């Protein structure tokens with residue numbers, strides 16, 4: 001036994017076939033099997049060619065002379081077994097599950113089609129595009145959210161003004177930092193105070209306005225940092241940012257990169273700052289990589305996707321999410337845990353589907369549409385987060401604009417000041433948790449910290465998955481946290497909103 005075990009790993013099917021050479025049929029299957037390999041010294045009475053050199057010699061005399069290729073062809077015909085594992089065993093190293101993936105998609109479509117039909121039979125058609133408008137506007141003559149967004153221009157102008165003064169040295173760095181502090185703090189406080197006080201502001205309008213202000217906050221913060229770095233470089237006698245830093249090469253599909261090189265302080269113009277404000281990035285650069293032209297067919301495809309998926313999203317929310325949530329209120333009020341769990345799992349499927357569609361709509365269709373329109377060359381808006389085997393990999397790959405901003409303007413500066421990785425990561429997640437809560441609590445006018453806790457819980461979850469789970473198990477854990485985590489948060493907020501606004505009235 002020991003001898004056989006020693007030999008097996010060394011022999012692949014092909015080499016073993018070639019070792020049997022002119023052996024007659026009958027001996028080959030045992031050899032390919034790996035268990036009864038006839039080595040040179042092994043004696044097998046039924047096969048004289050192996051055991052007796054004399055007989056072998058005689059036989060060879062009568063056989064026609066064959067080329068090595070012919071001999072190997074005959075040998076291949078003789079053996080049909082190879083030492084190998086079954087495909088589904090992990091030792092086989094097999095990884096092409098494309099067919100299984102297609103099967104999953106077919107099963108998903110079929111099971112959701114059944115759910116969808118059940119929903120239609122139960123509730124009828126609930127899709128109502130007019131109702132969407134009322135989510136944003138209470139009064140058709142009062143448009144508080146768009147007005148609030150227009151006001152944000154004041155903060156952009158203030159940033160540009162501060163930078164121009166700093167560039168010519170009429171104000172000091174300390175004064176500039178103070179002005180930015182005031183500008184950026186007001187940028188966050190003013191819209192939230194407006195949303196909280198204006199009765200005509202709807203929750204959806206509030207989310208829209210605060211979303212714009214949050215993006216602007218991150219952009220102006222980046223604008224401040226990059227211009228400060230430019231001044232530091234200027235002070236150290238370097239006159240411009242190096243091209244290698246500011247203009248990475250653009251992928252082939254975008255066409256070759258076109259560089260319109262701008263150097264500090266030539267970038268401090270209205271045109272430059274507004275290009276940055278509308279560009280699909282949160283990180284400022286003096287010379288963004290630009291695509292050479294607008295590809296019309298690409299632009300139209302993305303536009304079509306944008307229009308189609310937004311309709312689909314609205315329809316799915318109205319038809320599928322709203323009735324499920326409405327039916328969840330009673331179990332939550334009665335604290336009926338088994339029914340609460342059933343409702344939560346029921347919500348998980350449409351919620352997850354909607355989240356996936358939202359991901360494609362926002363990060364692929366919409367961002368590529370804007371980028372193509374502005375000839376913005378860097379289209380890396382997401383990476384392969386679906387393959388995440390750790391929670392940190394997910395957060396570093398699903399929303400690249402935010403991740404890049406976090407790395408460049410928060411994580412790395414903290415690390416460079418000597419903080420360790422865990423402290424820096426916790427600080428990033430703390431800021432992220434604050435903004436998630438800001439974007440939910442203020443528009444709902446209800447402070448519950450569910451979003452904050454959801455984001456902060458990513459730190460222990462990341463530790464647990466990284467420490468105990470690997471490979472497919474880690475990937476499954478990330479998917480489960482996404483599928484289950486979100487509906488829990490949604491139900492918490494909706495339940496509390498319902499209790500505050502409807503139960504108190506009744």
Ligand SMILES: CC(C)(COP(=O)(O)OP(=O)(O)OC[C@H]1O[C@@H](n2cnc3c(N)ncnc32)[C@H](O)[C@@H]1OP(=O)(O)O)[C@@H](O)C(=O)NCCC(=O)NCCS
Pocket residue numbers: 392393395396399402403404406407411412415416421424425428429432
């Ligand atoms: C916290 C977070 C930034 C960590 O990212 P990460 O990629 O796991 O971080 P890593 O420790 O691997 O380091 C990343 C970078 O920092 C650099 N770095 C590490 N230590 C450093 C140090 N002491 N000094 C300078 N740079 C350092 C690394 O070299 C690496 O650089 P590279 O990207 O150029 O290769 C990321 O998880 C994150 O973005 N989280 C928040 C995401 C979020 O909230 N998104 C909201 C979406 S809705």
